[in-house]
Amino acid sequence: MPKTYYVTTSIPYANANPHIGFAMELIQADVLARYARQQGHEVIFSTGTDEHGSKIYEKAQENGVDPRDLTNEMSQTFRSLSDMIDISNNRFIRTTDEKHETGAQKIWEKLKKDIYKSTYEGLYCVGCEEFVTATTAKENNNICPHHQKPYQSLKEENYFFKLSAYAEKIQKAIEDNSFELLPASRRNEILRMIEGGLEDISVSRPSNKLPWGVPVPGDESQVMYVWFEALMNYITVLDFPDGADFSNYWPADVQVIGKDIIRFHTTIWPAMLLAIGADLPKKLYIHGFISIKNQKISKSIGNVVHPQEVIDIFGVDPLRYYLLRHIPSSSDGDFTWQALHNAYTNELANDLGNAVQRTAVMVNKYLDGSADNDSPTTHDTSAYHEALERCQFDRALEEVWKQARGLNQYIDEQQPWQVAKQDDREHLEQILQHQVASMLQIAELLEPLLPHTAKRIQEIFTADVIRPPETTLFPRVETDILPS
Numbered sequence: 001m002p003k004t005y006y007v008t009t010s011i012p013y014a015n016a017n018p019h020i021g022f023a024m025e026l027i028q029a030d031v032l033a034r035y036a037r038q039q040g041h042e043v044i045f046s047t048g049t050d051e052h053g054s055k056i057y058e059k060a061q062e063n064g065v066d067p068r069d070l071t072n073e074m075s076q077t078f079r080s081l082s083d084m085i086d087i088s089n090n091r092f093i094r095t096t097d098e099k100h101e102t103g104a105q106k107i108w109e110k111l112k113k114d115i116y117k118s119t120y121e122g123l124y125c126v127g128c129e130e131f132v133t134a135t136t137a138k139e140n141n142n143i144c145p146h147h148q149k150p151y152q153s154l155k156e157e158n159y160f161f162k163l164s165a166y167a168e169k170i171q172k173a174i175e176d177n178s179f180e181l182l183p184a185s186r187r188n189e190i191l192r193m194i195e196g197g198l199e200d201i202s203v204s205r206p207s208n209k210l211p212w213g214v215p216v217p218g219d220e221s222q223v224m225y226v227w228f229e230a231l232m233n234y235i236t237v238l239d240f241p242d243g244a245d246f247s248n249y250w251p252a253d254v255q256v257i258g259k260d261i262i263r264f265h266t267t268i269w270p271a272m273l274l275a276i277g278a279d280l281p282k283k284l285y286i287h288g289f290i291s292i293k294n295q296k297i298s299k300s301i302g303n304v305v306h307p308q309e310v311i312d313i314f315g316v317d318p319l320r321y322y323l324l325r326h327i328p329s330s331s332d333g334d335f336t337w338q339a340l341h342n343a344y345t346n347e348l349a350n351d352l353g354n355a356v357q358r359t360a361v362m363v364n365k366y367l368d369g370s371a372d373n374d375s376p377t378t379h380d381t382s383a384y385h386e387a388l389e390r391c392q393f394d395r396a397l398e399e400v401w402k403q404a405r406g407l408n409q410y411i412d413e414q415q416p417w418q419v420a421k422q423d424d425r426e427h428l429e430q431i432l433q434h435q436v437a438s439m440l441q442i443a444e445l446l447e448p449l450l451p452h453t454a455k456r457i458q459e460i461f462t463a464d465v466i467r468p469p470e471t472t473l474f475p476r477v478e479t480d481i482l483p484s
């Protein structure tokens with residue numbers, strides 16, 4: 001059996017429309033999935049939607065609809081986003097799927113030795129669906145910084161999970177990189193959070209207050225806390241515990257998440273896995289946030305950029321390109337229409353598009369469209385592969401662009417149009433064959449990152465008769481059609 005590869009995105013909470021930040025997460029995971037397939041691995045690539053909890057329940061009540069109808073609709077918008085940006089996932093898990101709900105209950109049963117009942121008394125933010133400690137509440141003057149709303153005080157009987165029992169083991173796994181955190185720059189901050197010890201956490205809510213959740217097995221009066229249950233999706237989608245997918249694909253090769261959910265994925269999730277005797281994911285890649293013109297994306301500011309808007313003007317691959325290369329893979333980044341336009345014009349159209357166009361035109365003109373493309377190129381690609389192994393998408397594209405620029409420079413220096421005048425056919429063939437081979441190598445490197453573009457380049461240069469494409473790869477985009 002070929003090597004298996006498992007990559008996940010986080011599952012977004014299905015109470016708002018997806019924005020460009022989640023599009024980036026999907027695209028990053030998609031690159032890893034396509035790259036693994038290119039290496040010959042059998043891949044499971046999973047995404048989905050998180051659909052329980054009080055936010056959804058309250059929103060459904062406000063709108064006078066059944067929470068199930070609301071989540072059906074929201075979940076569909078996330079599926080559409082994946083289709084829109086060419087995401088190659090082959091699993092889509094909804095936490096309201098029966099498979100997930102029964103799987104979550106099986107996991108709960110296995111966690112039972114670490115679960116006990118107690119009274120929770122403290123503060124909670126409904127917006128975050130998160131219990132907060134007294135210290136955190138005090139630091140924030142009792143107002144949730146994410147939602148600008150005071151914390152609610154809660155006193156209720158809950159189940160608790162012995163997170164405290166696992167702090168040391170998690171710390172060790174992070175330190176010895178068996179649970180590798182990427183980018184490495186985030187590692188210390190996370191280790192510091194764990195070194196101080198971890199407190200047990202409440203993992204259920206009374207079902208009379210919140211009926212919209214997965215019932216705790218054997219206790220109908222409680223439903224599982226939404227975060228605790230949502231994390232389980234990564235293995236319920238593999239039919240944990242008895243499914244073949246679980247035994248063949250777990251542990252995940254990479255789990256891709258945003259920096260806002262680091263705590264859940266570096267403490268609660270690994271602790272749950274350790275408690276059920278499962279391995280930790282091999283890598284956890286944490287991306288940063290996208291701002292728009294250096295402002296936080298927010299509905300109230302009205303600066304939300306929807307991926308569809310970008311695609312309508314530039315196409316899918318330019319969106320992928322911008323998010324992969326111009327949002328730094330190891331930190332936060334900024335989106336502006338102008339920066340996107342610059343990248344499109346200078347890098348996609350000028351560097352890459354020109355190399356394609358020039359090479360196709362010259363092979364057509366000087367060699368009647370036929371160049372032997374069996375000659376292998378010898379460009380070193382180790383930096384590119386190393387970058388993708390480390391989820392440095394920006395660096396991987398940088399490496400591809402070095403080759404595209406190098407090819408343009410080669411053409412300028414060799415001046416095939418001069419060689420053609422000198423009637424030295426052999427030399428001319430050598431030059432143009434090198435160009436074609438370089439183009440095909442570039443296409444191969446682009447396959448995981450910009451799949452459409454890679455395919456078009458391959459089609460052009462593996463055709464029986466090589467000719468320039470009828471429409472250029474990156475047609476001119478006028479700046480006056482950009483949204484202001």
Ligand SMILES: [Zn+2]
Nearest residue numbers: 125127128144
């Ligand atoms: Zn909040």
